[in-house]
Structures are given as structure tokens and as C-alpha cells.
Amino acid sequence: MKEVKGQVRAGKGSYVVVVSRFNEFITAKLLAGAIDCLRRHDAADNQISVVWVPGACEITIAAKKLAKTGKYAAVICLGAVIRGQTSHYDYICQQVARGIGQINYDTAVPTIFGVLTCDTLEQAVERAGTKMGNAGAEAALTAMETVSIMEQI
Ligand code: INI
Numbered sequence: 830m831k832e833v834k835g836q837v838r839a840g841k842g843s844y845v846v847v848v849s850r851f852n853e854f855i856t857a858k859l860l861a862g863a864i865d866c867l868r869r870h871d872a873a874d875n876q877i878s879v880v881w882v883p884g885a886c887e888i889t890i891a892a893k894k895l896a897k898t899g900k901y902a903a904v905i906c907l908g909a910v911i912r913g914q915t916s917h918y919d920y921i922c923q924q925v926a927r928g929i930g931q932i933n934y935d936t937a938v939p940t941i942f943g944v945l946t947c948d949t950l951e952q953a954v955e956r957a958g959t960k961m962g963n964a965g966a967e968a969a970l971t972a973m974e975t976v977s978i979m980e981q982i
Pocket residue numbers: 849851852883884885886887908909910911912913917918921
């Protein structure tokens with residue numbers, strides 16, 4: 830039997846984090862969690878790049894261009910969409926989730942969905958380094974594991 834399991838370490842590849850400025854109070858914490866996690870898994874600073882975009886809607890265009898360069902083992906997408914009083918939230922969530930999925934299919938470069946989609950600011954705070962962990966760090970772990978899987982299959 831051949832069984833493939835991903836290893837969770839940075840390896841030799843480079844990682845780019847695309848992070849949105851909207852709700853920066855939250856997204857800066859996600860970014861810090863992702864960078865800390867990559868470093869703890871032996872990524873050197875020259876293996877990590879960060880690209881800031883205005884909002885979650887702009888994550889996919891940057892992520893796609895970065896994935897297509899072929900320079901990165903994975904693209905880690907971080908953002909925070911928080912429900913307001915209109916349906917804006919639903920459109921943004923749909924667009925970013927579909928867009929990131931499409932980049933994975935189109936490029937086969939692991940492009941990780943680390944975008945919080947929350948009903949309340951409190952839910953976002955809980956996932957940005959408080960009682961529910963840090964979704965940025967989780968996205969970084971997923972990136973490293975997926976890169977390792979892609980190297981083996
Ligand atoms: N962008 C976010 O990243 N999070 C949000 O919660 C958000 N809300 O609620 O409006 C948001 N809007 C901006 C959007 O991503 C685009 O930047 C904007 O629509 C211009 O394209």
C-alpha cells in the first residue's frame with residue numbers, strides 16, 4: 830500500500846501571504862499568526878513574502894497573479910469579512926471563496942482559504958489569536974502540509 834501524508838514543515842519553497850487591509854485590526858493578527866507559524870516550522874525570512882490588498886474582493890486577483898508566477902510553493906490568503914446590515918457580506922464571501930477555489934483548480938499551486946467569514950466582530954476576534962486560535966496560523970499549517978502532499982503525488 831502506498832499512503833501519502835503531508836509533512837508540516839516549510840521545506841525549501843517560498844510562501845506568499847496575500848492579506849487584506851479591510852478590518853486590519855483582525856487581519857494583522859492573522860498575518861502575524863501565519864508568519865510566526867511559518868518561522869516555527871523552519872521557514873527563513875527570505876522564504877516569506879507578504880502582499881497587502883485593499884479588501885477581501887481584491888485577494889483573488891493578486892493571489893492568481895502570484896500563483897501563476899511559479900515562484901511560490903503556496904499562496905496563503907488572509908482576510909476578514911464581517912457581516913453588516915446589508916447583503917454585501919454574502920457577495921464578498923461568495924466571490925472570494927469561489928475565486929480562491931478556482932485558482933487552485935487553474936494553477937495547482939496550493940492557494941489557502943484563510944479568510945474569516947463572521948457574523949460578528951467578536952467571532953472574528955476569537956479566531957484572530959484568542960479563544961478559537963489563530964486562523965492565519967492554521968492557514969500556514971495547511972499550506973505547508975498541502976505543499977508536502979503536492980510534492981509527493
Ligand atoms: N472587505 C473585507 O475584506 N471585509 C469586509 O467585511 C468588507 N465589507 O464588509 O464591506 C469588505 N469590503 C470591501 C471589499 O472587499 C472591496 O475591497 C470593495 O468592495 C472594493 O472592491
